[in-house]
Amino acid sequence: MLKAALQKNGRLAERSLALLHDCDIEVSNGAGTLKAAAVNFPLGVLFLRDDDIPQYVADGVADIGIVGENVVREKGKEVITVEPLGFGHCRLSLAVPRHVPYSGIEYFRGKKIATSYPGIVRTYLQRHGVEARIEEISGSVEIAPGIGLADGICDLVGTGSTLFVNGLREVEVVMRSQGVLVARPDLSADKRIVLEKLLFRIRSVGNASRYRYILLNAPDEALPEIIDILPGIKSPTVMPLARRGWSSLHSVLNREEFWDVIDRLKKAGAEGILVIPVETMVV
Numbered sequence: 001m002l003k004a005a006l007q008k009n010g011r012l013a014e015r016s017l018a019l020l021h022d023c024d025i026e027v028s029n030g031a032g033t034l035k036a037a038a039v040n041f042p043l044g045v046l047f048l049r050d051d052d053i054p055q056y057v058a059d060g061v062a063d064i065g066i067v068g069e070n071v072v073r074e075k076g077k078e079v080i081t082v083e084p085l086g087f088g089h090c091r092l093s094l095a096v097p098r099h100v101p102y103s104g105i106e107y108f109r110g111k112k113i114a115t116s117y118p119g120i121v122r123t124y125l126q127r128h129g130v131e132a133r134i135e136e137i138s139g140s141v142e143i144a145p146g147i148g149l150a151d152g153i154c155d156l157v158g159t160g161s162t163l164f165v166n167g168l169r170e171v172e173v174v175m176r177s178q179g180v181l182v183a184r185p186d187l188s189a190d191k192r193i194v195l196e197k198l199l200f201r202i203r204s205v206g207n208a209s210r211y212r213y214i215l216l217n218a219p220d221e222a223l224p225e226i227i228d229i230l231p232g233i234k235s236p237t238v239m240p241l242a243r244r245g246w247s248s249l250h251s252v253l254n255r256e257e258f259w260d261v262i263d264r265l266k267k268a269g270a271e272g273i274l275v276i277p278v279e280t281m282v283v
Ligand code: PRT
Pocket: 007, 008, 009, 010, 011, 012, 048, 049, 050, 051, 067, 068, 069, 070, 071, 088, 089, 090, 155, 156, 157, 158, 159, 160, 161, 162, 163, 177, 178, 179
């Protein structure tokens, strides 16, 4: 059985369980549970604080974990980042009070920076040849300048509204982050097989979310142009309709080019366009 460490409560908790669910792996996270097992996949789950996940994985208490790249880098434990998961996106940024004049990273020379990410900040400043004092605090970093504890902060930013309401301005992006799957480097062969199975499902689910399935009807004379517009995985499926001179086309569309393609299809004579989500795409 492969043991996974997931965040118990917080921003990654729900999405981590949802990812397993999308992979048809059912785990329940009952209130106060620290451990659970999947019913239909050889996976056990430990629910932990996100800060502890790299350590548990590096020590082999868990085999894999789901955690933010920011935490992986800060902790510096010996784990392998296996797969980006496409959720929990944020950036770790330096911010200063909105009204101070800021002309570049030199601003921080000799200043005090409050952060929960002292390791990452130190490395970043060193790389830029700037010496500053780092004040490590574990929460509510954004209030530090306001109460006179620091001249600036380095904290995670999502929408930026927390910085804004605290009178701060983001001035440098130190790193971008998302949730990732990490693994211990020395997995046994048996566990590696289970991990490969899990990864195959995760990638299939990830592929699916990037695509839409499209069905449409078109007069036969419009087919060459429409087939040209619809790339599909290989090429679209074309089936005759009961009504003579008409066909139905089925294909798969990339979500990003979706609206553009629909516009072009309509202009080319497509009718009855139906678009449905793809649940899993095994490629
Ligand atoms: O209890 P535990 O230690 O497990 O959780 P935690 O409180 O340390 O972490 P949690 O749940 O807040 O975040 C877990 C992970 O989610 C982080 O390590 C990041 O990888 C990721 N993540 C994504 C974020 C955000 N987005 C985010 N916006 N983590 C924190 N924030 C904070 C941000 O710092 C700000 O204070 O959320 C606040 C709102 O952000 P704005 O910019 O949208 O206002």
